[in-house]
Every structure is written in C-alpha cells, then in structure tokens.
Amino acid sequence: xxxxxxxxxxxxxxxxxxxxxxxxxxxxxxxxxxxxxxxxxxxxxxxxxxxxxxxxxxxxxxxxxxxxxxxxxxxxxxxxxxxxxxxxxxxxxxxxxxxxxxxxxxxxxxxxxxxxxxxxxxxxxxxxxxxxxxxxxxxxxxxxxxxxxxxxxxxxxxxxxxxxxxxxxxxxxxxxxxxxxxxxxxxxxxxxxxxxxxxxxxxxxxxxxxxxxxxxxxxxxxxxxxxxxxxxxxxxxxxxxxxxxxxxxxxxxxxxxxxxxxxxxxxxxxxxxxxxxxxxx
Amino acid sequence: xxxxxxxxxxxxxxxxxxxxxxxxxxxxxxxxxxxxxxxxxxxxxxxxxxxxxxxxxxxxxxxxxxxxxxxxxxxxxxxxxxxxxxxxxxxxxxxxxxxxxxxxxxxxxxxxxxxxxxxxxxxxxxxxxxxxxxxxxxxxxxxxxxxxxxxxxxxxxxxxxxxxxxxxxxxxxxxxxxxxxxxxxxxxxxxxxxxxxxxxxxxxxxxxxxxxxxxxxxxxxxxxxxxxxxxxxxxxxxxxxxxxxxxxxxxxxxxxxxxxxxxxxxxx
Numbered sequence: 001x002x003x004x005x006x007x008x009x010x011x012x013x014x015x016x017x018x019x020x021x022x023x024x025x026x027x028x029x030x031x032x033x034x035x036x037x038x039x040x041x042x043x044x045x046x047x048x049x050x051x052x053x054x055x056x057x058x059x060x061x062x063x064x065x066x067x068x069x070x071x072x073x074x075x076x077x078x079x080x081x082x083x084x085x086x087x088x089x090x091x092x093x094x095x096x097x098x099x100x101x102x103x104x105x106x107x108x109x110x111x112x113x114x115x116x117x118x119x120x121x122x123x124x125x126x127x128x129x130x131x132x133x134x135x136x137x138x139x140x141x142x143x144x145x146x147x148x149x150x151x152x153x154x155x156x157x158x159x160x161x162x163x164x165x166x167x168x169x170x171x172x173x174x175x176x177x178x179x180x181x182x183x184x185x186x187x188x189x190x191x192x193x194x195x196x197x198x199x200x201x202x203x204x205x206x207x208x209x210x211x212x213x214x215x216x217x218x219x220x221x222x223x224x225x226x227x228x229x230x231x232x233x234x235x236x237x238x239x240x241x242x243x244x245x246x247x248x249x250x251x252x253x254x255x256x257x258x259x260x261x262x263x264x265x266x267x268x269x270x271x272x273x274x275x276x277x278x279x280x281x
Numbered sequence: 282x283x284x285x286x287x288x289x290x291x292x293x294x295x296x297x298x299x300x301x302x303x304x305x306x307x308x309x310x311x312x313x314x315x316x317x318x319x320x321x322x323x324x325x326x327x328x329x330x331x332x333x334x335x336x337x338x339x340x341x342x343x344x345x346x347x348x349x350x351x352x353x354x355x356x357x358x359x360x361x362x363x364x365x366x367x368x369x370x371x372x373x374x375x376x377x378x379x380x381x382x383x384x385x386x387x388x389x390x391x392x393x394x395x396x397x398x399x400x401x402x403x404x405x406x407x408x409x410x411x412x413x414x415x416x417x418x419x420x421x422x423x424x425x426x427x428x429x430x431x432x433x434x435x436x437x438x439x440x441x442x443x444x445x446x447x448x449x450x451x452x453x454x455x456x457x458x459x460x461x462x463x464x465x466x467x468x469x470x471x472x473x474x475x476x477x478x479x480x481x482x483x484x485x486x487x488x489x490x491x492x493x494x495x496x497x498x499x500x501x502x503x504x505x506x507x508x509x510x511x512x513x514x515x516x517x518x519x520x521x522x523x524x525x526x527x528x529x530x531x532x533x534x535x536x537x538x539x540x541x542x543x544x545x546x547x548x549x
Contacts (some may be wrong), residue, residue, distance in 0.1 A: 275418070
C-alpha cells in the first residue's frame with residue numbers, strides 16, 4: 001500500500017512520466033477508497049518507523065516496526081506464543097460466552113417484566129458500579145489464583161454492558177408495533193418472539209461489542225496480575241526482560257484480537273439485520 | 282348468519298378517561314348500526330372520540346358500558362373478524378413486505394408457505410407485485426400504507442377498520458389511494474369503517490357519514506350520502522354535501538370563516 005502511495009505521489013508530482021503498469025494502476029484504483037479512510041493510520045505507522053530508524057526515539061524503547069513484525073513472525077513460527085494465545089482465547093472465550101448465556105436471557109426477562117427489573121435493578125447497579133479490578137483480589141481469595149478467578153473477573157466486566165443494552169433494547173420496542181401485533185391476534189409470547197426480540201437485536205449487538213471490549217481489557221489486566229501464561233502475561237514478561245520488540249508484538253496481537261472480534265460481530269450483525277442496511281427508495 | 286342481526290351493532294357505548302382530578306367523557310351512549318358491506322366514515326374534530334370509538338370496535342380499548350355485536354355475536358377483545366389499518370403503517374422493519382402481510386395469517390395458524398402465497402395475492406391487489414421482497418424502509422409513505430391495507434385484507438375479516446390511513450399522504454397520492462380504497466371495498470365486498478378528518482374523503486368514500494361532536498349532549502349525527510359511484514368532487518351535489526357537513530361544524534359561519542376553514546384544511 002505504501003508503495004502504491006509513493007507511486008501515486010510520483011505520478012501527481014509528474015516526476016515520472018512513464019505509464020504505470022496496469023496491475024499497479026488497478027491496485028492503486030482498488031486501494032484509493034481505503035487510502036483516504038486509513039490515511040491517519042498509515043501516517044502514524046510511517047512516522048513511527050521513521051522516528052525509530054532515524055533515532056528520534058530511542059529504538060530500544062520504541063523499536064522500528066520491521067523488528068516488531070519480525071519478532072511477531074518468529075514467535076508465531078517457533079510456537080513460543082501459541083500456548084499464550086490459546087490460553088488467552090480460552091479465558092476470554094469462556095467469560096464472553098458465559099456473559100452471553102446469562103446477560104441476554106436475563107436482559108430479555110428484565111426488559112419484559114417490570115417486576116423482575118424493579119427487584120434486580122438496584123443490586124445490579126451496585127455490582128455494575130463496582131470496578132471488576134477492585135474485586136479481583138476478592139475473587140482470588142474465593143476462587144484461588146487459577147483459571148476460575150481470572151475467568152470470573154473477565155465475566156464480571158463483560159456481563160453488564162450486554163445486560164444493560166439488552167434491557168434497553170427490549171424497553172425501546174415501539175409500543176405501536178406491539179399493539180399492531182395484538183390486533184392481529186398475537187399472544188404475549190408471540191408478541192415477544194415476533195416483535196420484542198427482533199427489535200432488541202440492534203441494541204443487543206451494541207452490548208456485545210461493548211462486552212467484547214471489556215472482555216479484552218480485563219483479560220490483559222487479569223493476565224498481568226498473577227499469571228504465568230497468556231498474551232497479557234507476555235507483554236509484562238517481555239518488558240521485564242527488556243525484549244521490547246516481543247512486548248510490542250504481544251500488544252499488536254491483542255489489538256488485532258480486538259479488531260478481529262469487533263469485525264466478526266459487525267459481520268454477524270449485518271447478516272442478522274440486513275433490513276437496516278438497505279437503502280431507502 | 283341470522284338475517285335479524287347481520288352487520289355490526291353498537292349499542293349504548295360509553296367511554297371516559299381518568300384525568301388528574303376528573304373524568305373526561307369521550308363517548309356517551311353511542312348507538313350505531315353498520316350493515317354488512319357498508320362503507321361508513323366517522324368524522325369529528327380532534328378530541329371528539331372518533332379514534333377511541335374505532336379502537337373499541339377493534340378491541341384495543343374497552344368500553345365502560347354498552348355492547349358491540351357482530352353478526353349477532355357479542356364482540357370481546359380483538360378478533361380475526363376485525364382487522365385494522367393504522368394511521369402510521371406500523372410495519373415490522375425487519376420483515377420483508379410479504380412477510381409483514383403474511384404475519385396476520387401465520388398468527389391465525391396458517392403455514393408459512395400458505396400465508397406467503399396469500400400475502401402475495403393481496404399485495405397484487407394493492408399494486409405491489411414488484412415489492413414482495415422489499416423492506417418497509419425502502420417504501421414511500423403511500424406504498425407502506427398499501428402494505429398495511431393488504432395486511433388487513435389478508436386475514437379476510439368481516440370488517441376492516443381504518444384509522445385515518447391516508448392522513449399523512451400528500452394531496453395527489455391521497456386522491457389516488459381513495460380511488461384504490463373504493464375499488465378494494467367494492468371488489469372485496471367487505472365492510473369498512475374509516476375514521477377521517479377529511480370531509481371530502483368521507484363524502485367520496487362513504488355510504489354514511491357519522492359525525493361525532495365534542496358537545497356530548499347532542500346525539501350522534503348520521504348523514505347518508507346518496508350519490509352514484511364513482512363520485513365526482515366537482516359534482517354540484519357533492520359540493521352540496523360538503524357545504525352541509527361544513528355547516529354541522531359551524532365552519533361556514535361568516536365571522537371568521539376564512540381562518541377556521543383554512544385551519545381545517547391544513548390539519549395534519
């Protein structure tokens with residue numbers, strides 16, 4: 001992509017009047033929309049690379065990107081990060097899965113029945129406002145220093161955004177649509193299935209994406225405190241051993257994981273909510 | 282199907298709503314008989330209870346007292362023999378047009394395939410053959426309202442209740458839809474009860490016009506429209522009906538006639 005950009009630049013500045021080969025031209029054309037969109041990212045990494053190689057920043061602290069990428073490739077090839085990636089995925093997967101299994105049904109129930117919401121809301125608000133990290137020592141005392149306490153602290157942080165957004169989604173159902181369904185003979189259960197749940201889905205996905213972010217945040221925090229494996233642990237460990245390229249490699253891995261998770265959720269949402277993306281006539 | 286009690290029979294219906302410290306009486310002792318296959322328009326100023334009356338007929342609201350009978354059987358709550366077309370189309374945005382129309386049939390226990398097949402038939406009737414798969418947000422206001430009408434007709438009700446269904450349309454579309462509605466009413470041989478604030482619409486469509494007034498003391502006024510169909514808005518007799526109706530609302534009074542009649546013309 002950088003090469004194409006340079007090519008483009010050369011063309012515009014008319015340094016080079018030879019016609020561009022069609023492949024490059026096609027590639028440049030294909031990249032143009034992305035070029036605008038990701039310009040800031042490209043500039044950021046470009047500056048990083050420059051600053052580090054030219055010595056504006058201490059390369060021992062901020063290594064150039066090529067060394068970070070090499071460290072990442074090496075670690076992936078020799079499998080030294082494989083165990084860490086596996087355990088991190090397992091922890092976040094179990095916690096996120098448990099959040100989905102608990103928050104969505106509970107949220108649908110709380111959104112549908114005022115009495116359940118009134119009973120549970122105060123205690124859930126109290127739990128929600130208590131930082132998961134502050135409770136981590138408590139979870140360690142209760143569940144030990146093993147996997148259980150780590151998964152539980154991640155679950156604690158990821159369950160509330162999903163729960164709150166599910167409740168909101170249910171409560172924001174257009175009452176006029178509910179009334180319409182009733183006129184056509186829908187029972188309470190049919191109204192729930194045909195009107196309430198579908199109309200809550202966009203809001204549930206907002207919750208899922210917030211939850212995924214919290215999951216990753218707490219995954220790293222939990223792995224930095226009292227773990228001996230995991231990507232978060234590797235960030236700390238590499239820093240400890242002054243392997244800054246490896247440290248950044250692990251950080252990039254976490255960022256990539258976050259982006260991938262978000263991308264997948266957006267993809268699923270687009271699939272489920274095709275009606276939202278259709279253009280108006 | 283007894284000959285004695287054909288059609289819809291509304292008898293001594295009362296309805297009031299609780300306000301902070303008093304009760305607002307909306308309908309008082311309403312008596313109304315609607316024959317099978319008749320087109321009845323209900324007009325009245327806002328707050329006269331016309332939508333409330335329609336909602337009671339649909340079973341969405343309950344009368345404080347009085348009875349409603351359809352073909353001799355007492356009407357309680359909602360039922361598939363009465364369908365409703367709302368002021369806003371109220372389509373489910375996540376369902377395709379055909380699935381929206383099919384929903385009523387599915388709720389009556391039809392299989393999905395049967396329901397969709399019938400839904401398409403009714404979409405053909407309202408001129409939306411090309412839009413089976415479209416989503417509601419892709420439709421214009423008039424098209425969305427056609428879907429609403431198809432959804433109502435699809436469950437083959439005895440009576441279709443329409444709550445200002447054309448109120449939000451522009452003048453040209455409105456006239457087109459009035460013609461379509463009359464055609465559907467004729468072809469489907471169905472009873473239609475339509476709430477409207479549009480006097481010309483009422484005269485154009487209705488066999489009889491029920492006038493609800495804010496003054497609860499006066500009895501329900503009913504005006505029969507004796508004009509051959511299709512009716513011409515420029516016809517002198519059409520104009521005479523219009524004048525007569527405007528008189529009942531005191532809109533032809535000389536004093537501030539201009540201001541008030543303009544106000545009604547532009548009521549949303």
